[in-house]
Amino acid sequence: MTLASHPGLWLIAAAALLPLLRGRPRTVVALVAPLAVLALAWRLEEGVHWRAGFLDMEVAPFAVDALSRLFAVIFSLMAFAGALFALNQARRLELSAAFLYAGAAIGVTLAGDLVTVFVYWEVMAVGSTLVLWSAATPAAYHASMRYLMVHLFGGMLLFAGVAAQVAETGTTAFNPMALDGPAQVLILAAFLVNAGAWPLSAWLPDAYPEASWSGMVFLSAFTTKTAVYVLLRGFPGTELLIYAGVIMVFYGIIYALLENDMRRILAYSIVNQVGFMVTGIGIGTEIALNGAAAHAFTHILYKALLLMSAGSVLFATGKRKCTDLGGLFRSMPLTAACGIVGALAISSFPLTSGFVSKSMITQAAGDEHLFTVWMLLAAASAGVFLHAGIKFPWFVFFQKDSGLRPPDPPWNMRAAMLLLAALCIGLGIFYAPLYRLLPHAVDYEPYTGFHVVAQLQLLLFSGLAFFAMLGWLRRTLTITLDVDWLYRVLFPGIVAILGGALGRAIAAAEARAARACGRIGAQARRLHGPEGPLSRTWPAGAMGLGVMGMLLALLLSYYLF
């Protein structure tokens, strides 16, 4: 294989071509390019296909194994589904930016060395920021600037980490690492920033929901899942990740439960779902890693489906808040049905894709006798149904009648939702092709009577809790403060206070200096001015008297000492 069969580069080429096209040719390129890229990704052969020298280092920008192929396939598939959904997006920059972003994400998965990872990592940050800008609202612009700051910070950590790693080991190779020193810690921190790990997770629910109705579909797929990929490759079995993952899982649930904006609910639930994957990577057994990889694959599909459903509602009504929505199932039955399929899949209902992927992670926790982790993951599985599985469809499509009667969206948006809904259910039933794509051989059967009944009990009784405690979940016009409060309010506040104090101190010092100068001037004027004692004309006799006085004093001191 040569560089010409690198799927990511072709997608980036399509991104460059799109702005030049209008009308039908544009539609053709927008749909055919990701399909061609998907075909390339599907046929990737394992091995290192391109090596090159860069400065004094050897890099391998095109290397393939089972894990990278899995992610290249799902990223290409997502680029196609997203392009289909976004065909009628009036802002044409967005799809170009999304292809650049997706192409760079594929570039990361096919990178055989850390330098190439870094390069594509930064291109992803640029591409995703451009997707945010395409929304062209002041809120999106300000959010994108905060988003960019966080990701450039992450990129800086990665650069420092990679530089230290190369200096330490003398090789750029991207292999599993142990947390031996600052180099590995920096690299892990950079990966976790992009994964949305707490405490630097607020960028995700802050920025993504400000994208356009189609933009968030793309944003949800690539950044966090690329982070999952690099964690799978670089840090499998790192115990720290179990804790990081469990915190993400519960952070996502709690904040989503408190949230009123439907797309922010789904944004928090991205953090929650990536938490499951990060936990699996931390457990690090073959089944856990398979589970994390499979869950990334299925998650991309059902999260995109949920966001397409939410995006269709936003497209049709212009509203995002649960308090403004409700009762839409009457006039948007297809959007509601697809949203429910996505909600069932994210909740890991049997016969959906989430069931066959997430259960591998819980199974791994059980196999390793990690009782606490297992209990927490089970509680979180129930919590997923609570915060995303029921809450999203209930408040958007049912609850009260908002009086809104928008129709289902245009054909391309409906087709994209139907495609993903079919995949969510299809993979839940025919899971063997997915299991064959996984990095390790799979010896796991998701559909045992015990497992199905246990999962159904867990989920349905969490549904009972939802409806029994519905009064406690009433939506209010509120947001919940997150860690981003530190850099949006506290730090600027401290800077303002310190800046004010510094300004006052400088002004006071200036005034004191001016007064001192004034006093010196006045004194000089008093002594040396026209009437000053020192500039008067003195008679010669007075000087003679003065000199005699001085001589006398000298004589006296000579005798005395």
Added chain:
Amino acid sequence: MSDHWLTRPRTIRRLWQAFIAILALTVVAELAIEAHPHFAAESLFGFNALYGFLACAALILVAKGIGLVLKRPDTYYDDDAR
């Protein structure tokens, strides 16, 4: 328009009855299947049902508690470009 059949009180009552019947069924089904638990807790009858319910109730209460401290009007960040 509350005349949609899904929103009629009678339908909602039926849905609740069906829901409770399904809930009961999932618990009873435990008798008919072969268990292969990882942990002792899993072999308790109705463990997952009880645990799912209690976990969600706890999550809602914790969220409520955190909300008391951290909730703000959604115009909180609006007044300037932060």
